[in-house]
Amino acid sequence: MRDADELKTIFQKSELSYPSGDMGHVVLKRIKAHNKMKKRQQFYLLLGKIGFGVTIVLFIFYAILVTGIEKESHFSGVYALTASAMILITIAIQLEFMPKSNNIKS
Amino acid sequence: MDDLYIRRVLNGDVEAYGYLVNQHQQLAMRTAMSMIKNEKDAQDIVQNSFVQAYTSLSKYRQESKFSTWLCKIIINKSLNFIRSRKPLMLEDHEIADDILVTQNEAIVNLDKEDLSRILKNALLRISAKEALTLQLYYLEEYSIEEIESLTDFTRSNIKVLLHRGRKNLQHILNHTSHVL
Numbered sequence A: 001m002r003d004a005d006e007l008k009t010i011f012q013k014s015e016l017s018y019p020s021g022d023m024g025h026v027v028l029k030r031i032k033a034h035n036k037m038k039k040r041q042q043f044y045l046l047l048g049k050i051g052f053g054v055t056i057v058l059f060i061f062y063a064i065l066v067t068g069i070e071k072e073s074h075f076s077g078v079y080a081l082t083a084s085a086m087i088l089i090t091i092a093i094q095l096e097f098m099p100k101s102n103n104i105k106s
Numbered sequence B: 001m002d003d004l005y006i007r008r009v010l011n012g013d014v015e016a017y018g019y020l021v022n023q024h025q026q027l028a029m030r031t032a033m034s035m036i037k038n039e040k041d042a043q044d045i046v047q048n049s050f051v052q053a054y055t056s057l058s059k060y061r062q063e064s065k066f067s068t069w070l071c072k073i074i075i076n077k078s079l080n081f082i083r084s085r086k087p088l089m090l091e092d093h094e095i096a097d098d099i100l101v102t103q104n105e106a107i108v109n110l111d112k113e114d115l116s117r118i119l120k121n122a123l124l125r126i127s128a129k130e131a132l133t134l135q136l137y138y139l140e141e142y143s144i145e146e147i148e149s150l151t152d153f154t155r156s157n158i159k160v161l162l163h164r165g166r167k168n169l170q171h172i173l174n175h176t177s178h179v180l
Helices: A002-014 A023-067 A077-097 B002-010 B016-036 B039-055 B066-085 B112-125 B128-139 B144-151 B155-179
Strands: none
Touching: A002 B112, A002 B128, A002 B155, A023 A077, A023 B016, A023 B039, B002 B016, B002 B066, B016 B039, B016 B066, B016 B112, B016 B128, B039 B066, B066 B128, B066 B144, B112 B128, B112 B155, B128 B144, B128 B155, B144 B155
């Protein structure tokens, strides 16, 4: 195994190193850009969920107006609508800020 | 020490990741260069690998060292790069079958910079798999079992690559030393 020993000596002695540029700075910059993009995505996702909830509420309101159920119902339509809106928005926010496992805090 | 910085990163300290990058960038570059053979492409792969390691850091189980885990990412990315662009680079080939490879003391006695330059050039000329296996075994001092888990090469494959890589590298180094 003389060849193997000699090769090991050559590798160890050479201390192979390659220019890596400003690797630390570049990688951190990319990571920060990635985190910023992720936060923006989460924000738009939350807006989307709230918007979806509001849309559902408006649809219910429209349905109540068109069908006139409010006049026959014991409860005021306004109270029902407000309750629906609050429930939907609360669910959307809860889903967004629910603690997720295996995520890096940012 | 790596574990301490990993915990800090997982707690939201992005700057702490800079320590991990600085500690392991040379290992990362050597691993990528052994396969990619081009500094610019290797730097891109290493940067991408560090970013992927960051985004997947929560999945890192501390059963193996961070450097080993990072190496696996780099090797996978390098293999994908090679397969997509230069599939022939993965081919193993014997440079010389019938040439008697003799030990030459001139190479070993060179100074560090000359030796490094010659070795880098020699590694460029052997196949990616051979260069990777030699570098992991002789320079990073991984065992055959560790190389098996890093690369998904079989044990017998690794031994063949080591044997063939040694032979090819020695042949190139001997030719170089005759020119010096």
